[in-house]
Amino acid sequence: MNKKTNESIKQAVDLLIDNDTDVNTILKEGGLLKELTKRLIEKALQSEMNNHLGYDKYSRADNDNARNGITSKKLISEHGAVEIEVPRDRHNTFEPAILPKRQKRFDGFDDKVLSLYAKGMSISDIKIQLQELYSVEISEGLISQITDDVIDEVKAWQSRPLEEIYPIVFFDCLVVKVRQDKRIINKAVYVALGIDLFGKKDILGLWISENEGAKFWLGNFTEMENRGLKDILIACSDNLTGMSEAIEAVYPKTEHQLCIVHQIRNSLKYVSYKDRKQLSSDLKPIYTAVTEEQAHLALVSFEEKWNKQYPQIAKSWYNNYPKC
Template sequence: MITNGLLNKQQLRQFVKEHNFQSTEDIQATLKELFKDVLQATLEAELDTELGYDRYDAKTKTTKNSRNGFTKKTVASEYGDVEIQVPRDRLGAFQPVVVKKNQTNVTGIEEQIIALYAKGVSTRDIQDHLEQLYGIEVSPTLISNVTNKIVPVIKEWQNRPLQNVYAVVFLDAIHFKVKQDGHIVNKAAYMVIGIDLDGNKDVLGIWIGENESSKFWLSVLTELKNRGVQDILITCVDNLTGFSQAIAACYPQTEIQKCIIHQIRNSVRYVSYKDLKKVTADLKPIYKAATEAGALLELERFEEVWGEKYPLMVRSWHQNWDELATFFKYPPELRKLIYTTNMIESYHRQLRKVTKGKSIFPTDESLLKMLYLATVDVLRKWTGRVQNWGQILLQLTVHFPERVQVR
């Protein structure tokens, strides 16, 4: 009876008994030696099969030894570096199959490096992991060279054509520290999530720039338009100054919904700690109202109570009202989707899990590589449509009859 390996159960038990393993390290060391012996025997068998031990030379009419001793070769394997004696082929006709000439690695080391990098593992930790687990020594330069292989993939992804129309687009930035010209500076990673008319979510792109600004957002929106996005029904954004103007410059018909949660956070900056709990409770009836008229009535009541003590907070709500109140015109299913930027903030939390081990990134490119690989993992989980999308799409066809064409 043969097991999944090369030994039957009885032979395997005898093998274990003979070696008296006391730890996994003992097993690893034994497998390493076994791998080395099998690999070397395979190379010698290849040479014997291919050339034979001796070869007849027609020119001199003599039989020559086709081997010319051995040469040492260190090969990286799943069991660590192993040193083998490779038979020399003096006549030069031998092309090894198992370990090719000049090959020094027989593992999927590149895939392992990229997988670890995608999980946010630092370069130093990747080195330690590969050395401890496999006995393989890799340099920071090698790790960088391996991860650089995904740069063309990122460029292709970043420039892929997009759909003509997106129902909802979320725009937000997440901030990181990056080395630049010998200094550590704050950089913004500009993120865009789009929901298409089929209810599917997608990350439309990632851009690395200076601290978040409406000017950079304008360049992002312009790029989206150049990649095929001709219309966006609703955009969900935070309260960044100039954001609305940047959106209007590229998509003048797009409705803008400013995030209610961001508005609350920004406005309570003016509130003393002892009043914070009461103020946030009194704000709730405003954005929980059934209609915009009801919300305005609640805002008036709020102003009567807190307007004199916190005039700047009340002024902020009045100044932003037109774009805070956008969601009131829609039914509950669509309201729930757009009145906050929770969707993109949830995506940001997934990125933070990966990047939290990197306090400072050496370059913009290194940051982009890690964000892209983390995004690929996130996208694998986005397999279904947005909840209640059938109902939402029906509502969109009513509100945007000329811009939403149901197939």
Template structure:
């Protein structure tokens, strides 16, 4: 097989001089694609009819056998009392199937009926195929199905470009430039819609029973409803499993945050197999702490320290920013909760005169900002910030920013899911410092890990 392939390649390339001869408009690849496609379609027709082209005897035998079956009852065919007689009947029918010239005796059965022209898009540009037809119109080609206008691979190119955040207009221009193919925005939408079933299956897939850490965050997208653009929120839950590997548990779209919404999300995770979450890290999502504590009562919530610091510095002048940031670090960088509380009081004494809102915000959220003090430093490194999921959201914003307004929720799911696929393929290793953190989790929650 290998030798014959080499001989074929040598024959094809014997006059090779320029890349145009292979990749050009009339290049070898385009011609081979056309020939292979047409051969495959003819093979499908042969299978459909039961005999090869110009095989008159094979056609006659097939016709006669079909005729015999169609003119006998099921009882006739199933009756086994006189098998020799039936064999004689079938043999007699076969004998009568051909004339002396070896051609079919009957001409009213199904047969090839020429070809029809069909232009399809391929990785090498447009190709015109001769698609075989049959007399009865019952042939259903599989290599290039009815109403399809692309060969396998071209649709994948469109999906790949879409997943990298390219706009519909950019995709059209790219396909025109690279492949010389004009495609409509409707075609691109139809191709990318094919992933919606995959999104649904992914969103409903079973999950692992335990995720020691789950990060939650969201991003804002513009979504059109009844002709009016609205802000909507896309929320993502990123789990870290017991092996330290990242796994996106799901994504949800909502107009606003509420405890009711988050309860439904948590119940969905539970219904998909999640039994326990040790720590949930989030950025002050409204209603989330109450919701997760309702569905997973043993879970502790850690608000993101980085977000808290950013919010604290939001209205601080540039001159004071560095000093205030340093003073805030004495709070979340303390070794113990008691030390952190003392440092917060010291901060309030120093800055409440100019910025009373900063210490007030820390005090209001103190219980959930300081959850990480309950854990050793190996775990603190993993949970006190949501940077793990923020970096993911940053990559998604590159995709959503190219699409000013999404026409509906499905369009949002498509764009984000396809971008996520590219990112998730890179998640092959555990996160940094996971092994020592997991050892501490086992020491703290060994009874919750047993059995899993």
């Protein structure tokens, strides 16, 4: 890798270990969730247009109305502006239910978008999530058609080819709220967030599961391998059950680090605001040390300075740093 590539990767990693940044924030501010939102809404719009005209795109029409290009509409969502391509018809009678004409905001749907693109959702679960995206009542026939079309889109995204190499892949768990059996419940969505050779961030996979473990992670790594991912240089995760065994089975040369990101965030969790900047600066020599000896000396220095105020931090680093 050249110097420019190394710097791009370094900047991406620095963003991920910023004091106030987590994977959920990266998904939003990095444009990754915005991309999924755009794909989902546009697929629903296409499905609505098919229903409005009575035939699918590229099929022969039995009436004189037809598709007539697209118009661009800017939506304001929780993660910024999203440009949506809205299909038009020749008679100008198409009024989409998911995006009423004067609606400009699309808020409160991040959890639904994430859950819809995650593997592990049943067809009935997907249908319920889609119904909640609509602010108006729509027919059973239309929601069934939209569900079928969205499932095709989601499957295409889930099976898309990956790069052959990702220098760093972060694995994390997000808790999202979804409706199930007429109740709002919390579900765990496991995320693989890759950084490619140019420092570009990409969601490699999203999975919903009641139980994590070696079998669960082995299936996920095998899936990514089948999609073209040949090598991960460094896999960073919290202490997720079964992760190490699964990596060893599919990517035996990958270095698995208990995520330094989580270690830093856990260290700063109970630090007062006035101390955060200086304490963060004093932690950096520990995790950027070139040798184990340098890291140990930096940790001793940190302990001498901060142990009286925050004794749990140095103790945590002594316990966990050999695994990072």
